[in-house]
Amino acid sequence: MSDPAPLHQQLLDALTADGTLRTRPWKEAAAAVLRHEFLQGGFFRRVEGAVPAAWEPILNGDNNWLTTCYQNESLITQIAGTIVPADIQGRIMREPTSSSTLPSLVLRMLEDLHVQPDSQVLEIRTGTGYSTALLCARLGESHITSIEYDEDVAARARTTLARQAIFPTLVTGDGLLGCDESAPYDRIIATCAVHTVPTAWIEQTKPGGLILTTIGGWLGASELARLTVHDDGTASGPLLGGQVSFMLARPHTPPPLGLLPDLSAGKEREAVIGPDVLSDWATRFVVQGAAPKAQLLTMNREGCTEDVLIDAASGSWAALYDEGGRWIVRQDGPENLWDSIEEHLSHWHAAGTPTLDEFTLTVTPDRQSLHW
Known part of the structure; x- marks a missing residue:
């Protein structure tokens, strides 16, 4: 194994320069801890261009193992709840469950x-x-x-x-x-x-x-x-x-959706806001405040692509699709899920779309709430 010291120092210098390491006590702590010691069992690297996502093991002694240990990136150390890098030859297409x-x-x-x-x-x-x-x-x-x-x-x-x-x-x-x-x-x-x-x-x-x-x-x-x-x-x-x-x-991971509801049921209307807004991180985070138990999936139904939100807890759902450049929403269940989302987003927009670092989280014994 080559000397890790220069790689370690290079990482510390980069983290100091970008403002991550700000105080002397933490700089000294970071200098005292060698990251590669915690990756002796190897890690998984994502296979570039693989669809669906695939992972391949990088073991201690492989080319670039030590160099990668000192890159400023997350490294997957377990997949599917039990599988570690030494268990795999070739590729694996399962979900990561632990990382550095x-x-x-x-x-x-x-x-x-x-x-x-x-x-x-x-x-x-x-x-x-x-x-x-x-x-x-x-x-x-x-x-x-x-x-x-x-x-x-x-x-x-x-x-x-x-x-x-x-x-x-x-x-x-x-x-x-x-x-x-x-x-x-x-x-x-x-x-x-x-x-x-x-x-x-x-x-x-x-x-x-x-x-x-x-x-x-x-x-x-x-x-x-x-x-x-x-x-x-x-x-x-x-x-x-x-x-x-x-x-x-x-x-705290979401439950399996199981049998989907009848997505042809429900009432339709033109949506004020389309599901394209969910591609924005901050907007998606705000939406979660209105629909904390909702999960999103994209489906092709009868030749039409629909973005579907389903609240597994309440059974409420909303399906949205594009019709000639305008968004149509179809909803059913105990509450109109997309109505709640649009109302919540309208309050946020009316307040000037404050950034997320202007939000405050409050937790009491019986509820959790976000305020801006």
């Missing part, structure tokens, strides 16, 4: 966590252990608890950290429940996205403490939120912007 997040996002989040020297931190999702090691380098092992849902992923991280003589409190379990044994915490950081902020995180954070998590929806748009926990058991704080994307925590 791009270093710039990991370190940006750690900077945004605003830790103090004595902060007790709970990390939700250990993953490869890279971010866990960074936290230990910054605060010390005794200040860090990290929880991982997947037993195999947790075992690999435990081995990797031990190989480097790093021994934080490591727990295998459901991170959405937090870790009551080591509570309370000054900071909670989640390196997976959640659909809604778990009540347990708020209960296990000291008043005045911070929760840093990505709020994601089933339409695929997500944002980083930093919440301050209040004395009354609620939490609120701003979205930080930047189109932050993580895999949803597995219990």
